[in-house]
Amino acid sequence: MTFAFTHENLTKIAEILKKYPDDRKASAVLPLLDLAQRQNDGWLKPSAIAEVANLLGMAEMRVYEVASFYTMFNLKPVGKYHVQVCGTIPCALRGAEEIMEVCKDHLNISLGQTTADGTFTLSEVECLGACVNAPMLQINDDFFEDLTPESTKKLLEDLKSGKVPKCGSQAGRQCSKAASC
Ligand code: FES
Structure with missing residues (x-):
């Protein structure tokens, strides 16, 4: 399977590359991998890694090393909701x-698995920088913090039933909430 960036993403890439000198294009590897992953349903297939390497003049292995280092990048398909519990x-x-x-x-899956309907993938990740509101988990781009077993169950139930749960502190704390919520 080949991968090609959309016209819209190629425009974004041109803007990103303006931030770096021509001989330092490799510095754009993280934002380009992020764009590739978002375009490809949340994971990086080998041809997407190859395309990023091609655009940045890097060896594919160098790009793979970056993609495999960060848990924010997925090297295999993930569900619609990627539940990442900080451990x-x-x-x-x-x-x-x-x-x-x-x-x-609640999801009836083990760590690293995806539900049969492709809705949820469960992962464990290292510190996501929201320790002040521990324990927490990330689902796609959102943080859910100050969790209890009950609020975690409700969060998953809401997602299953198509509701959009409120991100940030599930205990209602305001002063330490994540900036995006
Ligand atoms: S230890 Fe969990 S967010 Fe830092």
């Missing part, structure tokens, strides 16, 4: 294990 110490001390168990039970 690092501040979240672990505040109950991340229990949050993960609720996700496994």
Whole structure:
């Protein structure tokens, strides 16, 4: 399967590349991989990595090294909702294990799996920088923080029923909420 950026994304790439000297184009590898992933239903197939390498004049392996380092990049297909539970110490001390168990039970999948209907993928990630509102998880671009087993279950139920859950602190805290919510 080949991959080609859309015309719209090629325009965005031209703007991104203006930020870097010609001999430093490789510095744009992260935003280009992000664009490729968003265009390809949330994951990077090998031909997308090859196309980014081609546009930036990099060896494919160098681009693959970047894509495989960050958990924000997916090297295999993910569900419509990619549930990423933070398992690092501040979240672990505040109950991340229990949050993960609720996700496994409620979605009926194990870590790294996708539900049969392709709706949810479950992953564990390292600290996402929202420790102040631990425990937390990320779903696609949104953070859900101050979780309890009950609020986690409700969050998943809302998504299953087509509702758009409110991101940020699920305990209603305002002063420490994520900027995007
Ligand atoms: S440890 Fe979970 S967000 Fe930092």
